[in-house]
Amino acid sequence: MKNLVKYLFVCIGLVVVLTACNGGASYKALIVTGQNNHNWKSSSPILKEVLLQTGIFTAEIAKTPEKGGDMNTFNPDFSKYNVVIIDYNGESWSEKTKAAFVEYVKNGGGVVSYHAGDNSFPEWKEYNEMIGLGGWGNRSQKDGPYVYYKGDKMVIDTAAGSGGAHGKRHEFEIKARNVEHPITKGLPQRWIHGTDELYAKLRGPGKNMEIIATAFSDTAKGGTGRSEPILMVINYGKGRIFHTTLGHPDKEGGPALQCVGFITTFQRGAEWAASGKVTQKIPYDFPTAAGSSYRLDYKELTLEEDLNKISQYDITKSTKYFTDLQNRIRKESKTADDYAKFEKAMVKVLENKGASDDGKKLLLRELSWMGSELSVSAIKELAKNPNLKDEAEFALARLSSSK
Amino acid sequence: MRIANEDRIGKGAGATWYGDKGWIHVNRGNTLTASDPKILEEVIADNEIHLYKSTDHIGNFLDCVKSRGETVAPVDIAHRSISVGLLGEIAMSTGQKIQWDPVKQEIIGNPKASRLLTRPYRQPWNVPTI
Numbered sequence: 001m002k003n004l005v006k007y008l009f010v011c012i013g014l015v016v017v018l019t020a021c022n023g024g025a026s027y028k029a030l031i032v033t034g035q036n037n038h039n040w041k042s043s044s045p046i047l048k049e050v051l052l053q054t055g056i057f058t059a060e061i062a063k064t065p066e067k068g069g070d071m072n073t074f075n076p077d078f079s080k081y082n083v084v085i086i087d088y089n090g091e092s093w094s095e096k097t098k099a100a101f102v103e104y105v106k107n108g109g110g111v112v113s114y115h116a117g118d119n120s121f122p123e124w125k126e127y128n129e130m131i132g133l134g135g136w137g138n139r140s141q142k143d144g145p146y147v148y149y150k151g152d153k154m155v156i157d158t159a160a161g162s163g164g165a166h167g168k169r170h171e172f173e174i175k176a177r178n179v180e181h182p183i184t185k186g187l188p189q190r191w192i193h194g195t196d197e198l199y200a201k202l203r204g205p206g207k208n209m210e211i212i213a214t215a216f217s218d219t220a221k222g223g224t225g226r227s228e229p230i231l232m233v234i235n236y237g238k239g240r241i242f243h244t245t246l247g248h249p250d251k252e253g254g255p256a257l258q259c260v261g262f263i264t265t266f267q268r269g270a271e272w273a274a275s276g277k278v279t280q281k282i283p284y285d286f287p288t289a290a291g292s293s294y295r296l297d298y299k300e301l302t303l304e305e306d307l308n309k310i311s312q313y314d315i316t317k318s319t320k321y322f323t324d325l326q327n328r329i330r331k332e333s334k335t336a337d338d339y340a341k342f343e344k345a346m347v348k349v350l351e352n353k354g355a356s357d358d359g360k361k362l363l364l365r366e367l368s369w370m371g372s373e374l375s376v377s378a379i380k381e382l383a384k385n386p387n388l389k390d391e392a393e394f395a396l397a398r399l400s401s402s403k
Numbered sequence: 404m405r406i407a408n409e410d411r412i413g414k415g416a417g418a419t420w421y422g423d424k425g426w427i428h429v430n431r432g433n434t435l436t437a438s439d440p441k442i443l444e445e446v447i448a449d450n451e452i453h454l455y456k457s458t459d460h461i462g463n464f465l466d467c468v469k470s471r472g473e474t475v476a477p478v479d480i481a482h483r484s485i486s487v488g489l490l491g492e493i494a495m496s497t498g499q500k501i502q503w504d505p506v507k508q509e510i511i512g513n514p515k516a517s518r519l520l521t522r523p524y525r526q527p528w529n530v531p532t533i
Contacts, residue, residue, distance in 0.1 A: 330498025339515070369497070369518045390525070397523030 027057050027082040027274040034063035034074075035090025038116050043249035044087050046257050046298050047114065047266070051085075053299055054267050054280055067091060075100065082274035083110035086117035092124065102126045106237030110273030112266070113243045118202065119164065130241045132209035132234045133202035135164020144204040149177070149214045149227035156206070163203040167222025169195050169248065171292050174230055174261065178212045181233065182278040183242065183268045191287040194259025194294055199245035200228040208235040213265075231265060233272070240276060242269030258294040261287045284331040285324060296320060303328065303345055310362060311355035322362045329370060336372075343367065343374050350378040357387045364388070368395040375399075493519045 029051050033040040044061050051057040064074045067090060075097045078084055084104070093101070105111060113131045121127040122137030133147055139162065146157040174193045176184045193215065200217045201224060213231035217223030232243040244266060248256045256262060264286055268278045283300055287293040295301075301309070301324065309321035325342075333339050346363045349355045360382060367375050376399065383392035417430030425438030437443050447453060457463040457475035467474045486503075493516050494501050502511040510517045524530065 326496075330496075333498070370515055393525075394523050398518050401518055401521075401523065 025056060025058050027271070028080060029057045029059040029083045029085060029270060029274070030076060030078070030081040031059060031061045031085040031087055032064070032076070033061060033087040034065065035067055035088060036116055037089055037119070039249045039251050040087055042251055042253050043115075043247070043257065046249070046253050047085060047087060049298060050263050050266060051270060054271065056271060056279070057083075057274075064088065064090065064093070071097075078104035078109060079107070081109070083112060083270050085112045085114055085270065086120065087114050089116040089119045092121065098124060098126075105130060105239035105241070108238035110239060110270070110275075111241040112270050112273050113241065114266070115197075115245060115247045115249070118199075118243060118245065126236075128204050129207055130234060130236045130239070131204065131243050132206050132232050132241070133163075133204035133229060133243070135199060135202045137164075139163030139203055141203075144206060146201060146203045147206050147209075147211070147229060148200075148224075149211070149229075154211065155226075161201070163201055164199070165201040165224065166197040166199050167217065169197055169256075170221050171195050172198050172215050172218070172221075173289065174213050174215045175227070176213050178210065181210070181212045182276075183231070183233070183265065183272050184212050185278070186282045187264075187286065188288055190289040191261055192289065192292040193246065193261045193287070194255045194292045196246055196256035196259065196262070197248040198223060198228065199230070200224045200226070202229060202245070209233070231269070233269075240273045242273045244269060253298065255294060258296060258298060259287070260285050260293040260295055263295065263298070284328050294320070303342070307345055307349050310359045311349045311352060313359040313362060314356055315358050319362065322366075326366060329366070333370070339370050340372065340374060343371050346371075347375050347378045350375070350382060357385070360388060361391045364391040364395045368398040371395070371399055373399075 031044050031047055031051075033044040036043075048059045048061055051059040062074075062076045065071060071091060071094045074093060078101055084101070092098070111130060118131050118134045119136045120134075122134065122139050122143065128134055128143065134143065141158065141160045143163060146155075146159065146161070146163070148155050148157070172193055173190055175190050176187060178184060179187070179189055198215055198217050198221070210233050211229040211231070212233055213229075214227040215230045217226055217228045219225045230245050234241040234243060244262075246256060246259075246262045247266065248254075250256075260283060264280075264283060268280055271278050271280060285293045285295070285300065296318075301321070303325075306321050306324050306328070310325060313319070313322065325346075329339070329342050333342065346367060349363055350360055364379065364382070367379070371379075376396065379392050379395050379399075382388045383396065385392075414428045414436065415430060417428055419426050419428040425442055427435065427437045427442060429435050435443055455475050460476070463475050466472075483505075486505075486508075490501060490503055490510075493510070496519060497513075497516045499513065499516060501513055501516050503509075504511050510520065521530070
């Protein structure tokens, strides 16, 4: 009997380990790129990395031939994937590949149209029905109405005119129009998006489409003076399409892709397109209506990675990593144990001889209010360092002011 | 009461009083605006409430030094006004909702947040208790 119990425990243990190893990567994503008026060579690897970070995707990149190449050679087996990401704005695919793509979506395949994905294929009727709205590529009234928001009302505007425009790149506020959609559920109603192009004057069939977020396109920035669609969801056959106009890539990627608002909505939109639901948590560093939030490394750092960056801080550098630490502490600390977890990790940096004094100063300031006796001996040690004496004594005095 | 920064309120920085029929707004430049400009032309009768009148902030202070009277912006009001802003900052810095006991002037049940109410002073400096 005892042996049987032992055996059962081993089995349960194995199941737990196997599940953990699998990492829950249950969806397959294909990023289609290879031609774009944008820097697809920088954006596609970032999109791949961002999908992998969720732990629920595997991701591959499929490249079309370069412009003028033989498009017949581009025929990926879409049916192998749960979601296809369109980071493409170039020549038409072969009729066979287009038909396979339509078949894939009709049968329930997911699609994410990313940034200039909605510039693509102006002449391909089914594709335009999938993305709902598009811009540029000689789009005009023949392709469908302009769709935008005026106050709380969606406007379908059949006026004549070209489709697609954007003003100067800037930070702008995004407003969720449906906070109950799986993609936006739990996000703030409004948040500041990182420096990006604000797409405007999009027009198209707009069938089976819901605009889940808009942004006001300010005429002062060369915009339209209307609230323009930014995030959309569309149903096509059994397939789901998530359309994000965000994420303009520079040569090195840049702020639009570093924006946590872009990253999070892209990850959530991809999961929704793949499965119809969203299981990801809202990250601690999601932007708010008060300000934007960037991940300089395109990923959410672990606490350890963040503290490593802080230990290399000097006053000529950005305090971004320290701000991240502060946000983490604010959002993830409810109990004394939560604070202690952060405190222990911070004390390790204080004790690290290789860590910079400037980094230690930042940590001393934070520990002065959220610390406990756990950090006192490390701080006393730093008080012997003439460079850190003032900050260390300040922290000790504040820590003893209220126990 | 609602605290908002300049970008969030159309009227800009200042103070706005809302009544049942409209509002009056004043900013630091002594510019008065109202929901209806007629409100600003109304004459306050002798038997109505008249507030402390001062035409010059610094002059008023100097006058009060001489007269030992109370200034138009007395220290108690200043203290209570800035308390609201500082407590807001403590709530942001700690990420917590804080409760303030205005009589004891203490944050209730939150020793960590309480540490942010003052700064330790380098000796021999200190805040004297009066």
